[in-house]
Amino acid sequence: MANGDASVAAQFDDAEQQRTASNLGIWIFLATEILFFGVLFAAYAITRVRFPEAFAAGSRLTNLPLAGTNTAVLVTSSLTMALGVHAARRGARRALVGWLGLTVALGCAFLAIKAVEYRFDYLEHLVPSLDFRYAGPQADQVELFFYLYFFITGVHALHVLIGIGCLATIAVMASRNAFSAAYFTPVDVTGLYWHLVDVIWLFVFPILYLISRS
């Protein structure tokens, strides 16, 4: 017996069930993402304990200004995302599309700044396996730091890219009136994903760029 409501998928009894199910689903997915990154953080932490001086040296070579700017960009994008969800809740279509567009733009800015940062890393011969050059002691361990640095920031950037894709899709759907105050679950769900991407960066940034420096 279908629920008779066009915006509620057939397997759900009503809009409320759809909303709570989607919410629980995204939170479980976020838990899996935390475990993904958890393994990377664990590997980093364990290796850092073994080579504290090499990792400190590597961390000092990272580009703090660019990464700091990126942190501001991403945090702002979480704000615009939250404002977008708020607009969706009010049924304000144009505001929603606007905030989503701004979030996409900030996400792209994050990736652009990251690309610039990677280019600088390349020019300073900090890309492992490419032409890594480091004059100081424990060069192998400094190279290991940069392997982990590129791997962790790279996986994070991939998640940002996927998030931008989802956001753009949601924005297009919103502009075509797919959502209302009664139904905006995809906006909610995408917003949660985007916030997680931001939260993960808030761990990546201090761990790779800040605390390792000393």
Next chain:
Amino acid sequence: MNSAAIASHENYLSSGWNWGSWLTTLDHKRIGILYTVTITLLFGIGGAAAAMIRLDLLTPHSQLVSIETYNKLFTMHGVIMVWFFLIPSIPATLGNFLVPMMVGARDLAFPRLNLASWYLFVGGGLFTIYALLAGGVDTGWTFYAPYSTTFSSSHVFAAATGVFIAGFSSILTGLNFVVTIHEMRAPGMTWFRLPLFIWSMYATSLILVLATPVLAMTLMLMAIERTFGIGVFDPALGGDPLLFQHLFWFYSHPAVYIMVVPAMGVASEIVTCFCRNPVFGYRFMAYAILAIAAFGFLVWGHHMFVSGQSAYAGTVFSLLTFLVSVPSAIKVFNWTATLYKGHVSFQAPMLYALGFVGLFTIGGLTGLFLASLGLDVQLHDTYFVVAHFHYVMVGGAVMAFFGGIHFWWPKITGRMYPEGWARFTAILTFIGFNLTFFPQFILGYLGMPRRYPEYPPEFQVWNVLSSAGASLLAFGYVLPLIYLLWSLRYGARAPANPWNAKGLEWETASPPPTENFHTTPVVTEEAYAYSRAESPHG
């Protein structure tokens, strides 16, 4: 009942029968069947590898295949059987089919994610088959570094990629089940009225969701180290090989509970039905399932007692391993007690289920040998371990899987399987299994190491016994393929509830309509409310 009247109703199988309707289906029942077909094919490949292994081990010298090929055979056998058969088996086939029905829902929470999970599974399987065809992998299914990262020249990257992709299939399935069980239960279906199969699917899904990401990242780190030479695991590059083992087993131990907890759920459904008794100690059984899942995350170091990890760590893991055995023991006692003052009948599903209880008991008890620190030193990496895990995974999980397939076959297909053949096969499988794997306990204690294509001649007699048993076991797996397929066309048509079983899935037609229930069921009685007077038909 008029068989024509039964056959003529619209059901999920009759509504559309072309490639498109199957490959783009959102129906959880069809997706369950897609999975069944896929894992049967993969089981065949893994089984063929096993057959060649046992044939080669008939003689102390590796005469059937070269030792390099042997190493690739046991690796592919492990990779395929673990990740492409056992992990998905009950959850993706029976779970997909039954979870919505048992809770009284029309479908899972996210049907499109469900279909995506099947495609991811197939994609992962294709990568692994590519690795096989391109020349195989020879690291063992455990991919230990630094052999896997630095020394092996086989197709490690492709195989790891296949497993990585299939891991997402696991995660999506688990996510779907958790949300469905939480949010989509029918009116009156409280948590403690759920069938134990649902409890087992729920616990399994928690493990799927929380453990699989760790495997994904571990394999990714291993693959990247192999490709770029970063030194996370290889000591020659400054890494720690034990880190790989910790990360790998952090997933792979909970993984074995992904394999056996669903089997426990199936056993509870079958034993209660064929004893006409409610399960003994329902709440204890449900709590035991959750305890196994939770504690299962704390014991991974028992695979590493001899690895060079500290004695202190070994002690902690040994203690926790003993504790995780307690809920499993409780479940065995409870199944036994369910028989008490019941009305026991011995159709094929019951034979499989009782076989599961017995073989799981032996497998579990031998796990205690391995949990004992002082004794594990002798038994680690010998055939004792091989026998132990085959007892729990094959004697346990696979027997329960076959029991479940037979039990729900009428519901899934609308046909009865041939009972005589099925009973014969269940008994043949039980005998063949014991003959294959019991000698391996002895081999292990005598000292025969694992993963040896060639061995000292004094081990031959036990190897021959084991291989002889394997030939019987092979029949036990081929026969159901034949008679189950046969029954699709010639089997007697099944009524809605051929076993007179309790459970929402039996209150709808066989096969069920696409939306499962014509009207949403309302639950008013406890689980397994058998009246103990009626009997299952057949």
Next chain:
Amino acid sequence: MAGQVDNLYFAWLVLSGVVALAVAVLIVWFAIRYRQGSAAKRTLADAAEREKTMRRIEIVWTVVPVVLFLVMFVWSARVYYRSVAVPKDALPIYVVAKQWMWHAEHPGGEREIDELHVPADRPVELVMTSQDVIHSLSIPDFRVKQDVLPGRYTTLWFTANRPGEYHLFCTQYCGASHSHMVGRVVVMEPAAFEGWLSAHANVPTMAARGAQRYRQLGCSGCHGAQATVHAPRLEGLFGRPVQLRDGRFVLADERFIRDAVLLPSEDVPAGYEANMPSFRGQIGEEELLEIIEYVKSLGNATQEVVP
């Protein structure tokens, strides 16, 4: 020691045999007695009574296994601790595993491949490392096994009582010829063992070889008595606790010497700079073990050392 492992095994055999048999008997008995259509009495007590009995039974068969398991856990842990506690007077033999053979070296310099000659009735300690992948040395008849890792030393010890030959296996999959990485342990009466040693004695001892390599690599340039560089003296170092720059204390054991040679900027002793160059790539596993023997020969913890 092997007997203790066997006792554990037989205890488990009995325990699990009893439980398995009990479960099997109960299942078969219940299945027959309560089979469909049998005349057995199936009247149940009332619900409250059943609830109480059920709870009692559940508690009993939860608590009893826990207690049993705790007993077995403690017993097996104690057996394990005894098996890893190397006796102080153990005769060391150094083993380097590589794909796919076992290189053994006695302190007197005698070398063996895939064979271990040991004296009876004397504790023997194997100090092992791998040159490539993870291996594992197992002597089933002695009930000993230990993974052998690259980049680290692991040990196992045993006291063989009966002269004879025993299997030695590699028990951690290590590649193509893993199953060929087998050998034998030859246990000899002490007199025969001395005879074997002297028959193979026309080689320099490990310590002598180590001393030679030590000089060749220029170690005495910094660590020797005439050195102008401020570097730790090695006399009396082995076996002594050493304080590091960061305040920690570590034991100057085989691992410490190895890490000092290969990764000297790691555990720098207090009062010294991280000036020592690394010898990674210039020194093989066997040579490292010889240098360790040499350092051992410079005196152990019985001497007071002046930095």
